[in-house]
Amino acid sequence: MPYPADVVERYRAAGHWERRPLADYLLDVADRTPDALALVDGDVRLTHRDLMVRADGAAMRLRELGLRPDDRILVQLPNGWELIVLIVACLRLGAIPVLALTAHRQHELDHLVERAEARAIAVPDTLAGFDHQGMARVIASRAPTVEQVLVSGEEVRTGSVDLRALLRPADDPAGARAALDAITPDPLSAALMLLSGGTTGQPKLIARTHEDYGCYVRSIVDVCLLTSDSVYLTLLPLGHSLPLGTALAALVAGGRVVLEATPAPERAFATIERERVTATALVPAVAQRWLEHRLVDTDSDLSSVELMLVGGARLPDSLAERIAPALTRNLQQGYGMGEGGACLTRVGDPSDIIWHTQGRPMCAGDELLLVGEDGEPVPDGEPGELLTRGPCTIRGYYRAPEHNAGAFTADGWLRTGDVVRIRPDGYLVVEGREKDLINRGGEKISAEEVENFAYQVDGVSQAALVAMPDPVLGERACLYVVPRPGALVRLEDVEEVITRAGAARYKVPERLVVVDELPSTNIGKIDKKALRADIAQRLDAERLTAPAAS
Known part of the structure; x- marks a missing residue:
């Protein structure tokens, strides 16, 4: 669903959009600080140059497999270096990764393949005892569009493509970069597809463009104060918008992303101490587990953690008050969705704001509107359903015209279904939900x-x-x-x-x-x-x- 031409020009004139494909920001960092660490995944440690050389090599090999710009690749991989490199490879090629969760099974993936008309599926061989490769091959055998099954792991069966081999560095880095620079994607084209958490059965596809997701990522850099010294620990599934956006933001800032497959505090605390992690993001349930574990583990050194972002669900006030200084120097609360921009508290905000609100718009161009059951704006200070639009918010779901008619207004407002209250200082408090x-x-x-x-x-x-x-x-x-x-x-x-x-x-x-x-x-x-x-x-x-x- 394209943005109106006048809206495009307004967002560009205001500086929210910069007419650049998303991967260009990562190339800038690799050119500026090629030897700085970018990814840490267990024993795998990749510099920013390694990341881009591998991504370019993978993009060229995807071309050899027949994939072209605008082709969709259903990606169902756990947090790991393979997932990040594959996403960046797609950004370079102009192919569109459709980010599924590892918890999804054939019921969900059949739907996503059909809706996205996916040309390839990327999966682990097995994960937590489940045969993802076998499932992907069954889906591919029945889907007329799927031509390749890409598999990450030790057991790549005949007929599947070894994803780790595909992600090796480009044989001719300079030649690969030149070839991909020549087909750089249109900044207004789709960069990736996320999944909605909707109320009407199967998830809908959220197509984020290079410009709008680039604005989202750069806004995270600014509001989370990320720099080249940042070490960001990603624990939540990268198939969600906020974990992916914060990981890309850390890379765009020139920092380092440390990847973990589980948020279990026993493992995460050791990683924080070893890598000197400076920032991470959690959901409230995980934050509570960390607080409980901290009572029995007082020896782990968490002093490097400058910022902890908690979102995904309403954080209870009593829990918010305990997070800092037990786990971090600065708590940051947030509210957002895969469809659009986010609200975040700011470092340095008073305790009342940090503990009791879910922040204010991350991007200055984001607009908020509260309406009542009649669709009319509610009086100041009263709760209402939140509508939002702006340079980080989509204008419609992919191939869902009937749903779009109810989810979006004619002038571009997204109906979130969430009931919120906006304080006089502009900070948002989530009260509940209209959505089922x-x-x-x-x-x-x-x-x-x-x-x-x-x-x-x-x-x-x-x-x-x-x-x-x-x-x-x-x-x-x-x-x-x-x-x-x-x-x-x-x-x-x-x-x-x-x-x-x-x-x-x-x-x-x-x-x-x-x-x-x-x-x-x-x-x-x-x-x-x-x-x-x-x-x-x-x-x-x-x-x-x-x-x-x-």
Whole structure:
């Protein structure tokens, strides 16, 4: 969905967009400080020159495999040097990486391949005991567009392409750079595709252009005060916008990215101490685990951590107040989404702002508007649904015209579905959500999708999925079910359907409540507000009657 021509010129005139493809910023750093470390992944240590020479080599080999600018590559890789190099290779070639999560299974990937018309799939051989290579080959055998399966790991089967070999340095670095510079992408073309955390079943594709994502990345550099001395530890999946954006921002600033596959504090604390990490980003559930671990691990040296960004879900005030100085010198709260810009608190903000708000727009060109149920702006200080637009925000999802008609206004505002309040100082406070969505520790679960699975269980007459509060993850999924007369419905039955469909494991509800009927609103819809209140009351009652710990 292109930006209107007058909007393009306005963003360029204001300096938000710089008419440059995203990889150019990385090339600048490699030219300026070629021997500075860029990536650390276990024993693998790549300089900025290594990163770009490998990316250019990979881009040329992708061309040899038949991939061209605008071709889509579905990428399902864990955090690691291979993922970063492949993304940069795509940026250089003009191919578009479609970033899936490693938790996704055939149910989600079939949809993404079809919607993106992917020409290739990149996966690990196995991960956590799951055969990703086998799944990718099944998908490729049925998808008319997929021609290559790229596999990272020790076991690359006949018919698959060895991704690590593809990512080796260019045989002729100068020749590869010249060839790729000659086909540099249009800055207004898509650089990458992220996935929405939407409420209507399967994820939608978020096409981020080189200009708008470049603006997003450069804004992170400025607001997070990243420099060539920054050592950024990436723990959250790079398939999400904020983790990817902050990793690219650290590289654009000339700094170093340290990659870890797990946010477990035992491993992360050791990495922080060894690499002298200066910045990282967490979701609230992980921040809480780190705080709890810090009580028993007081010896790990975390003194290098200057900045800790916490986002992905609302951070409880009581938790925010404990993060600094226990884990970092500066806490930074944030709010954002794959579709657009972000709000962040600033280093040096008063404690009241850092602890109790989710920041203000990261980019000066971002606009916020709060509206009520009637679609009209709400009075100052009142909560309302957040609409946003600006140089970091898309104008529509890829190949989703019917959804776009409801998700975007005619003049380019994105309806976020989030209920927020804007303070007089311009800082945003997240109050709740209009969207029918469960935010399980930063992973978004569509209620509609899980309910559709539930209706496939024999004996289910009605089903409704709602969020239930959780002190660790923020929210977990609770499924309410009305069974048919005489039927017995178990949580295991729902899990079996979801597993058989090949859907991501995190979508399995963690509680089942069987009721005789579901409450309804005055217009006959299932009253999910009442269900959320009901499960909260049930949890409170259980806590009151639970035996005291000895």
